[in-house]
Each structure stands twice: as structure tokens, then as C-alpha cells.
Amino acid sequence: MYLFFSILLTSLLAGSQSARLPLTGTVFYLASGHGGPDPGAIGRLGKHRLPEDEYAYDVTIRLAQRLEEKGATVYMIVDDPNDGIRDDVVLKIDRDEMAYPRQAIPLNQVARLKQTTDAVNKLYARHKAAYQRFITIHVDSRSKGEKIDVFFYHHSASPKGKRLAKHIHQRFATNYRRHQADRPYSGNVTTRNSLYVVRQSDPPTVFIELGNIQNPLDQRRFLLASNRQALANWMMQGILDDYR
Numbered sequence: 108m109y110l111f112f113s114i115l116l117t118s119l120l121a122g123s124q125s126a127r128l129p130l131t132g133t134v135f136y137l138a139s140g141h142g143g144p145d146p147g148a149i150g151r152l153g154k155h156r157l158p159e160d161e162y163a164y165d166v167t168i169r170l171a172q173r174l175e176e177k178g179a180t181v182y183m184i185v186d187d188p189n190d191g192i193r194d195d196v197v198l199k200i201d202r203d204e205m206a207y208p209r210q211a212i213p214l215n216q217v218a219r220l221k222q223t224t225d226a227v228n229k230l231y232a233r234h235k236a237a238y239q240r241f242i243t244i245h246v247d248s249r250s251k252g253e254k255i256d257v258f259f260y261h262h263s264a265s266p267k268g269k270r271l272a273k274h275i276h277q278r279f280a281t282n283y284r285r286h287q288a289d290r291p292y293s294g295n296v297t298t299r300n301s302l303y304v305v306r307q308s309d310p311p312t313v314f315i316e317l318g319n320i321q322n323p324l325d326q327r328r329f330l331l332a333s334n335r336q337a338l339a340n341w342m343m344q345g346i347l348d349d350y351r
């Protein structure tokens with residue numbers, strides 16, 4: 108009997124609590140770029156190799172945690188069952204990421220991207236009435252000397268994707284002004300319909316590039332765990348602005 112009442116009480120509390128959370132009822136699809144047999148771009152730090160997919164994954168899973176805390180339903184479209192949030196500077200390459208729902212990721216790029224959008228679109232159809240957004244996170248690779256800020260792509264025919272990108276961008280601009288007053292933030296929001304996942308995904312989609320994995324200054328943005336957390340937090344602020 109005690110057990111019965113305590114279960115009842117817990118579920119009542121859980122019910123009343125989740126009803127008050129700001130993102131209750133929303134659905135997010137999160138995909139870090141690459142994964143499985145494809146680590147994406149590889150940066151260098153001394154003798155270490157810095158794999159795009161591991162850094163993108165760590166920021167993505169931090170964002171997932173924040174969204175869930177606020178009551179959102181989150182689907183990790185790329186998931187590494189034995190990697191949670193990691194605080195290491197060097198994140199080791201592994202190849203055991205899976206695609207939702209627990210499928211091996213193919214090496215072929217088009218097959219990999221189609222696997223992502225098929226999974227997202229199928230879930231999107233199931234959640235029809237909800238506020239749904241797809242966010243995919245990458246790290247760019249350019250020549251070593253080129254420093255770039257966090258920037259955002261959306262589809263030209265997606266006003267909702269554009270609006271979410273603008274909201275997150277706005278938070279980055281504000282936070283950069285506060286934390287890095289000596290240097291202006293030059294990240295921007297543009298359309299890029301040529302990106303497969305931007306073009307083929309049904310929910311409003313934002314494609315985020317975290318920086319140039321070859322550039323030593325950009326590397327600091329994702330080598331430090333506290334910075335990876337800040338990136339996730341700022342994305343979260345922009346998402347809350349967008350949903351309000």
C-alpha cells in the first residue's frame with residue numbers, strides 16, 4: 108500500500124512539475140555531424156587528432172540534456188550508447204556511434220545523410236501537431252590561419268528555420284559581447300539549400316557550424332568542456348526565445 112501511494116504521489120508530482128516546464132510538448136531532433144565510420148574533419152593539437160564528430164557530439168548531448176531539463180522530448184539522431192557528456196580536452200575517436208533507432212551508420216555520405224533525414228521525417232510525421240525543430244551541429248574545416256565564429260544555415264523556404272537560427276544567433280551575439288568584448292562576433296545566418304539535411308528534412312532545420320577545427324583560436328571554443336557547455340547553453344537560450 109505504501110508503495111502504491113508513493114508511486115501515486117511521485118506520478119502526481121511528476122505530472123504537475125512537467126506541466127510547468129517551459130518546453131513541455133515540444134520535440135527536438137538533434138544530430139551531431141558524421142559519426143560511425145566517418146569522424147568528419149580532423150584537426151590537430153600537437154600529436155593529438157581532434158575529430159569533428161566527437162566534439163559535435165559532446166556539444167549536442169549537452170544541448171539534449173538542457174532541453175530535457177526544460178521538458179522537451181529529444182531524439183538523438185546520432186547516438187553513442189557508451190559516451191555521455193565528457194569533460195576531457197582531447198576526445199578520442201571511436202566508431203561506435205549509431206543512428207536512430209540503433210542502426211549502424213554507413214560510410215557512404217549520401218546514404219548516411221539519407222539515414223538521418225529518413226529518421227527525422229518519420230518521427231516528424233508522428234508528432235505532427237507539436238512544435239518540432241531539427242538542429243544539426245558540425246565543426247568546419249578550413250585552412251589553419253582562418254578564424255571563424257559560430258555560424259548558422261537554414262533553408263530559404265523555411266521561415267521557421269530562419270527564425271530559430273536568428274534567435275540562436277542573437278544569443279551568441281549578446282553572449283560574445285559580454286564574454287569577449289575585445290573582439291566583435293562575426294558569425295552569421297545564411298541560407299544554404301545545397302546542404303542535404305537542410306534540403307531534405309521536413310521540420311524547420313538549423314545547421315550550426317562551431318568553428319574551424321584547424322584554427323588554434325577556434326579550437327579553444329570546443330577543446331574546453333566549459334566552452335562546450337557554454338555553446339549548448341547559448342543555443343538553449345535562443346531556442347527558449349524562439350518557442351516563447
Ligand SMILES: [Zn+2]
Nearest residue numbers: 140147245246
Ligand atoms: Zn561536418
